[in-house]
Amino acid sequence: MRGIQITEFGGPEVLTLHDDLPEPATDGLVRVAVTSAGVNFADTHQAEDSYLAPQTLPLVPGAEVVGRTDDGRRVVALLAGGGGYAEVAAAHPSVVFDLPDAVDDATALALVLQGTTAWHLLRTSARLAAGESVVVHAAAGGVGTIAVQLARTFGAGRVIATASTPEKRQLALDLGADVAVDVSGLDDAAAVRDALREANGGRGVDVVLEMTGGPVFDGSLAALAPFGRVAVFGMAGRVPPAPVQVPSLMARSTSVVGFWLVHVLRRHGGLRPAMEELLALAASGGLRAVAGGDYPLAEAARAHRDIRSRGTVGKLVLRV
Template sequence: MRIVRHYEHGGPSVLRVEETEKPVSAPGEVLIRTEAVGVNFAECQRRQGIAVGGPADLPGSPGGDVAGVVESVGEGVVNVSPGDRVVAGVGSNAYAEYVVNRSDWLFTIPQGIEAGPATSLPIPGQTAYHVIATAGQLQPGQSVLVHAAAGGVGHLLVQLAKALGAGTVIATASSPEKLEFAKSLGADLAFDYSQDGWDEQILTATGGQGVDLVLETVGGDILSRSVPLIRQFGRMVVYGSAGGEVPSVDVADLFDNKTVLGFSMWGLMYRQPEVMAAGAKVLLDLVGSGRVRPVVHAHVPLAEAVRAHEMMEARSQMGRVVLVP
């Protein structure tokens, strides 16, 4: 079978397609024949060796969200059977024609959902749900600011905010096209954070009060300038650093009853699996009912994984970039 690997840290060009043996499912695992693999920006950072959570091991093969058909199951697996359509967040060796994964870390794909959109369910979808509901503790009617609102997680956050009862949803992105995309998904207001004065525009739009909940994944100056946008008794949840820099936050800036907290989906998965399971049910219901609609920006052949990573690093996508065998 084909798999994408890299033997050094660096730009997208370090990725290469190789032939290898098909993996075998161990006890508690399933073997999945891949239909689509969702590309996550964190894997671009890990490939570069600059990820906050640590660089990719070498030799490496990126992780991702794999949608496909169960080929076989290992001993003790009872929740799925060969022939079932499933999707799983796979930590490594995900860019491949076949992958193995723990049986308790996958979803059955809702009826009517194609493989490409289904790749948004595990890592992006669960991250989005728990950022806004578990860590962010969104309450009905509260205002929400979503940074990078056109990205793989951000475009889900805009929709989830509306579906979970938010009042005003404010989106930021880096181009007019992305701002229109965010509005088409339900954002009430949208501002270009690549332009000077975006933060002042948001303060003006909120009557100088700021928002109840800021959802931040860019880092750097965007994070720093977002702290004053937190409303009194409001919260900011930081769940990534696409810009590669996580600045310090001055505690003195939080004395007006503000909270800034960090979120790790993997930490929640390992430490509180029951919370993950409850969130997965809500997420599947929302996607299955059409209230949240994962968007695929591009389907890219597995053999062109380099192009997929180039697209991600250019920040040109609106929604999900998906690899297909």
């Protein structure tokens, strides 16, 4: 089968197209003939072996696919350990979901990993309550575009988006954010704190969804209102934040919550509750995925370069 394989860790240059890769073993798994595969920022960490889970070479990257099962069902599937950037993938039955006709490939790919991440960040980790303010960093990205919409659907009182360009900020506003600000050029935590509080009418914020790291995390933590929560799901800037001081959390009754979707898969029900709600919202028009660009399978390296440049929006898709 055709697929992208990594035989050494590194940047986008290590993604190489092969025409004769063996199909994955499917014992106890669902074989999917792949039509489209999703590209996520986490894939770039997988390629350089800086992901939360250690990677083993050789490696076919990619965590999500849309395609057909051997019995003809059109499905979206989440993959354990990669394998998405290829013509055939194998997925556990618990993470294979039948798709309504109204949900296209790009939307399905956006929902199964980034959508469920946004859903659980708000519902499970941050435990958003009606009326609370929510900051969504990188609001024009794959998780961010969905999180902005879900925060509004889930009853947030004020949705504050951050994005680095006027076009990205306008997209966040179009998706339902109340205000959109740029914190990307601020290298001081106090400046990030002040920008977020100003966007919230001078008040501390209740919930922050954070995946940048460095001063953006530090400033977000400082911007919290009493009982505020920062839910952390990435470190795209590849710059670690300052160590969190427990006394400072106690002083304002704030909290920092880490999130990794892997742990949801180990819970009873797994992704199914989130996927059922997300697919229903998408099919009814209550949630839309933002298409960020289609790439041929052979141009996976270009997709990685584009997503690492932070110049993309929404969902990137490889057409297999």
